[in-house]
Amino acid sequence: MSSVFELGEGQSPLVINIPHAGTEVPDDILKRMTPEARKLPDTDWFVDRLYGFAADMNATILKANFSRFVIDVNRDPGGQSLYPGQATTGLVPTELFDGAAIYQGDAPDETEIETRRATYFDPYHQALSEQISRVRALHGYCVLYDAHSISSRVPRLFEGELPVLNLGTNEGLSCAREIERAVTGKMLDQDDYETVANGRFKGGWITRTYGTPRHNIHALQMELAQRAYMDEAAVEYDEAAAKKLKPLLKDILQAALDAAEHLHWEPA
Structure with missing residues (x-):
């Protein structure tokens, strides 16, 4: 495998975290997976x-290179479920979103899980923590935007077709209310995409853990339905659809930054 993550350091208050876009799986893990799981669905x-445009906003962008099937950096390492009573996946997933098995034989044991955690999870979170601290030292605050996407239809996880824009703030606990209102305002001030805040996706472990407004760290998760920017059946990027969506995403990021700046502004 290549390095655990890719990092582009910016100088603005914005940190964009991309934990689940990686596709690298070590050969010794890949050969134990089912044919369907090897497609990394x-x-x-x-x-x-x-979100490549965010580099022009001087954002810090951190992206995991490894697949979430290796280890999921957006899950509680202690094993606590993000959504008690609902279907979800764990720190080292053993099932696909549709419930099918990932491994052809035995799932990883505790020793293997700890090895994966030391190799991937811990270094990734060290980098994320360092970047949040660096940005907060520069500005006095940090806006952490956790960027995700998912298939529009996953019957095991939710009914029907998912809205395109799914904002999660842990029911308003992971960021200041002013920032949440500014972002939801941008989401609602358009007619092209369905939106919801704190619906099926309320923010994962990263949003809930790092989002501490009392410490001037404001975390938001955006879960996008993939039909908005790609051909889901062919697993291909749709340049025209993405071009249409990007200005709204940029407006959402800017709204969060503007609200955070106003919230933390101090007169000279």
Whole structure:
């Protein structure tokens, strides 16, 4: 495998985290997976490409290179479910979103899980923590935007077709209310895409763990339905659809930054 992650350091208050767009799987893991799992169907396809414009906003962008099937950096390492009573996947997933097995034989044991955690999970979170601290030291605050996407229809996880824009703020606990209102305002001020805040996706472990408004760290998760920017059946990036979506995403990011700046502005 290549390095665990890709990092582009920016100087603005914005940190964009992309934990599930990676597709690298070590050969010793890949050969144990089912043929369907080897296609990596639960990947957040092309999210790094979609948000590439954020580099021009001087954002810091951190992206995992490894697949979430190796280890999921957006899950509680202690094993606590993000959505008690609902279907979800764990730290080292053993099932696809549709419930099918990932491994042809035995699932990884505790020793293997700990090895994966030391190799991938811990270095990734060290980098994320360092970048949040660096940005907060520069500006006095940080806006952490956790960028995700998912198939529009996953019957095991939710009914029907998912809205395109799914904002998660852990029911308003992971960021200041002013920032949440600014982002939801941008989401609602358009007619092209269905939106919801704190619906099926309320923010994963990263949003819930790092989002501490009392410490001037404001975290938001955006889960996009993949039909908005790609051909889901062919697993291909749709340049025209993405071009239409990007200005709205940029407006959402800017709204979060503007609200955070106003919130933390101090007169000279």
